[in-house]
Amino acid sequence: MKIGEVDNGDWFKSNVCTVLGKADSIRFWQIRWLGNVSLQRLYQQLYSKALNYEDVITDVGFWNEGNWKWQLQWAMELLTTEMEALSELTCMMTDIISPTPDSPDIRK
Template identity: 25%
Template sequence: MTRNQKAGRLEVGGRSVSTWWRELAKIKDGVGNVGGSWFADRVASWVGSGTDTLFWQDRWLGDVPLCRRFSRLFDLSIYKSSTVAEMFSLGWEEGGAVWGCRRRLWDWEEQMIGECRRLLDDFVVQTDVSDRWQWLPDTSSGYTVRGAYHILAHQVQQIDDDIRELVWHKHVPAKVSILAWRLLRDRLPTRNNLLRRGIIHPTAKYYVTGCGNDETAPHLFFHYNTFGALWQHIRH
């Protein structure tokens, strides 16, 4: 365990921690990134001793974390943040302390515990072997920047394809589709774009109403108070 890890989790730290480390922790948890939890969905823990793997919240037994597969049991559990090693020592056999809950369970919840126990029947903790993370897209070579780049590029392309189908819809007038497409590609003749192409003088880059902002497409369509308010009216 490193000084930046605790029970298999990245520790963000206090106020003095670097911005870079905060952003890295966000990537691990899939916060604010394209495609949702693109990183967390592609890593899994290979459990040896179980000391660095969270029983409920890490992906180590099956395709999804147990907290998602058995969300009801997770909500009721009194051991939400325990590691695999800690849960193993408590005992996950029938009647084991692992299944301690905040209230008495209904019959269907007891059946859910039975299903979870069956998943654990063949698992054996190896006390002398450390846990390790696996990069699922390439378990042999492991994580590489090149591989992660290709995954993200594919996701961006997929999002782009979805937008294309939405914009170029047969029920949308052609002139509306063209305007929307040029807006998404930042190809409209805003003052900022005209300045970049050398068509207008630098002193003419500011917004036509004299608000002091550069006339960019996002500001023109969404941020400026007068025009941005139109979207609220259209929405309602």
């Protein structure tokens, strides 16, 4: 799988992006909000073990002393390879992304 791959010539999906605001309307796993592919597609093994597939971003993290902390929950124990994938995902999210509590989520 290539990040940014366009399936079936779907121009609209490949050219619309999500801007993270409060993060209360963006589905963590299912919407493309971090890169060009949904996390559901990019991390299929993690998605299959997620406790709640429908969570929005604010369901998988919290504010602690002004800093956003990610806290994903799992329906079952992760294997070693899945823990490595989770570490990669967490690093990527921590380095780049946190919700903006005073701004709405935007699709453009």
